[in-house]
Amino acid sequence: MGTKYEEDFCCIVCNDIFKDPVLLTCSHTVCEHCLKDFWEDIGAHKCPVCRRRSSKDQLLPNLVLKNLCETFWQERSQKPQAGCWALCKEHSEQLKFYCVEHDFPVCVVCQFDSKHTCHTIKPRNKFEPFDLKEELKLCLGRLKTKLEDLEEAQLAGDETTHCITARAIHIEKLITEEFEHLHRFLRDEEKVRLAIVRQEKEEKLQMLWEMSSRIRRKMTCINDTIKAIQRKLEADGVTNLKCL
Known part of the structure; x- marks a missing residue:
């Protein structure tokens, strides 16, 4: 080691x-x-x-x-150590070649990978220093792409949130209007039914009052007749009772 x-x-x-x-x-x-x-x-x-x-x-x-x-x-x-090739992260092989299109060192396995199909592969100088600048550029590009994807996902999420909020507000408005209409209908129906009950009460009370008036008049008439008979009896005496 x-x-x-x-x-x-x-x-x-x-x-x-x-x-x-x-x-x-x-x-x-x-x-x-x-x-x-x-x-x-x-x-x-x-x-x-x-x-x-x-x-x-x-x-x-x-x-x-x-x-x-x-x-x-x-x-x-x-x-990489002095006089040695750097090793590929994926295949642990020495980075003896260079992909011109990707501007990045590759190993003998990488050059046959689908990522480098039809690319120009050149041999590297064995003592060429391993420059991380290009790798950082590629890493930066991947990070930027990932950031763009995340920004798009965030934007889509914001749009979805806006749509959900707007739809909820619209539905709440419809429900409020529906129940307001229902409340008005119920209030009107309440007034109509209360009016019917009151009218029915007044009619029945009026009928009972008229009946009670007729009864009182009859009672008065009967009382008057009774009093007249009693006065007659008291005036004529018992002997005249047979004549009645």
């Missing part, structure tokens, strides 16, 4: 940067495929470092170390 920093990311079995590191119960970490090959070779589930037994069901992915190793690979691919 060359440096103590690189050795920290080195698997003891394959002596290379960790790939899919797993953590054993003894706290040692090795590549998952290296561990499986080691177990198959010795015919037992033991740690390659301390030889302690370990269960296959107890293997845990060392996600922190995996992320650190991936970051290390990216940094190493972006920082």
Whole structure:
């Protein structure tokens, strides 16, 4: 590896940067495929470092170390060493070629990729410094495109919000007008029905008053007749009662 920093990311079995590191119960970490090959070779589930037994069901992915190793690979691919080619991020191959149309270094695998179809591919000088300026330009272009997409999405969202708000206001207005019309109808209907009840009450009361008046007149007439008879009886005496 060359440096103590690189050795920290080195698997003891394959002596290379960790790939899919797993953590054993003894706290040692090795590549998952290296561990499986080691177990198959010795015919037992033991740690390659301390030889302690370990269960296959107890293997845990060392996600922190995996992320650190991936970051290390990216940094190493972006920082070529003296006299060495820089490495491609996608294929981990040396960037020995250059795409004229994209104005960007590519590896032997990239030049056959669909992204570079019909492009002019030229070999690069081995000692040509790896210029990140062009990569930053491409990254900037992608970010601008993404920003434009997000702005369009935001604009579409704003338009949708405006449409929803306008439609809600329109529907609220219609509902208010409908219920106002209904309230007017109910108020008018209330007035009509109350008027009918009052008129019916007045008519029935008038009828009862007239009936009561007739009864009082008859009662008065009868009382007068009774009084007249009593006076007659008192004036003529009992002897004249047979004549009546």
